[in-house]
Amino acid sequence: VLASGSEQLDDPGRSDDDIYMLCTGGTTGMPKGVMWPHKAIVMAALGGGGDGFARRRRQRPAQLAEFVPHGPPLTYFAAAPMMHGAAMWASLISLLAGHTVVVNDQPRFDPEHLWDIVVRDGVNILSIVGDAMALPLIRALERHPGRWDLSRLITFGNGGAVFSQQLQDRLKAVLPNIRISNSMGSSESGVIGGNDRGSHSGGFMAIEPRPDLAVIDDQHRIVTAPGAEGTLARTGYTPVGYYGDPVKSAETFAKIDGRVWVITGDRVRIDEQGQYIVLGRGSICINTGGEKVFPEEVEEAARRCAAVEDVLVVGVPDERWGQKVVAVVTVAPGHRFDRAEFDAACRGALAGYKLPRDVVVCDEIRRSPAGKADYAWAKRVATEGAT
DSSP, X not given: OOTTOXXXXXXXXXXXXXXXXXXXXXXXXXXXXXEEEHHHHHHHTSGGGTTTTTSOOOSSGGGHHHHGGGSOOOEEEESSOTTSHHHHHHHHHHHHTTOEEEOOSSSSOOHHHHHHHHHHTTOSEEEEOSHHHHHHHHHHHHHSTTSSOOTTOOEEEEESSOOOHHHHHHHHHHXXXXXXXXXXXXXXXXXXXXXXXXXOSSOSXXXXXXXXXXXXXXXXXXXXXXXXXXXXXXXXXXXXXETTOHHHHHHHEEEXXXXXXXXXXXXXEEOTTSOEEEEEEGGGOEEETXXXXXXXXXXXXXXXXXXXXXXXXXXXXXXXXEEEEEEEEEEOTTXXXXXXXXXXXXXTTSOGGGSOSEEEEOSOOOBOTTOOBOHHHHHHHHHHHOO
């Protein structure tokens, strides 16, 4: 093969508008192919070869040659499979920054083996996708204290799903010097970023306002007043639509005031400082007695109960309330599920109308290989099992 090769690449002509297609996981509906022009994906999801590293964005691929050889000597490792956008994008960001990128050499998620890789390859940055990956990794550290020399690990990053505060606290207990980084993004919006919510009441992340972000109300109007609530949207470098689905494309990639805005589906509230407080996914929001309940907030509260291994929260039809809040849980090894203890843990963090009215205990919570929750499955289980 080498002998028959050429020093010149025999590739077809390339364009900034060539399409990179990322398939979504279909958390609440059918999976879809998101069509990103090459330049748009580099700028919106891959940092432009510079953003996020205190360097200016690159406008031409050739400029990367000046940057990559001088990147910081860091090693990055994504625990999620490359089929997940969060893992693929973060790995490409690191490559474009001149980092070393390592990958899992096994086709399964084995937490002890992942920690072995971190030690073997001197990983500085480890990234996960939410609690489904964080929990087994943290439990391995708790069960085997001192087994792994993690002195070179600097950052434990998360994106693509919620990393609950309860698990973050457990991670800090075993790795007190670790830096935890939470970032927000989606297949349609690219990487948005974000900060911990701090002292904010409700929600799980705070986002600083900037020109490419806005809050869109239900009438597709941009709102800016403190206290206003709507859906987070992004403009600028965006996808051109969903592959083969013009109807869904028109819903998600909407033209407002002459610009295309990606309607992310994430509900946010504008606080008194103008920050966007992320409340949860609008598509899985529960309306019970006229009040909105975001499953992510209830799930985080439920995880305060020591007996809860994993949990998904959904709304099921209810004659009186329209929908009622139901938790589908698995029980942690060595524990017995006690409803009174569960209710007490939730009540300490939630308003009364947000408390699960029913709890269904099952053997396993269904998630994708990348850790994404299957809320459609959870709703079926909750509907059949709730009493």
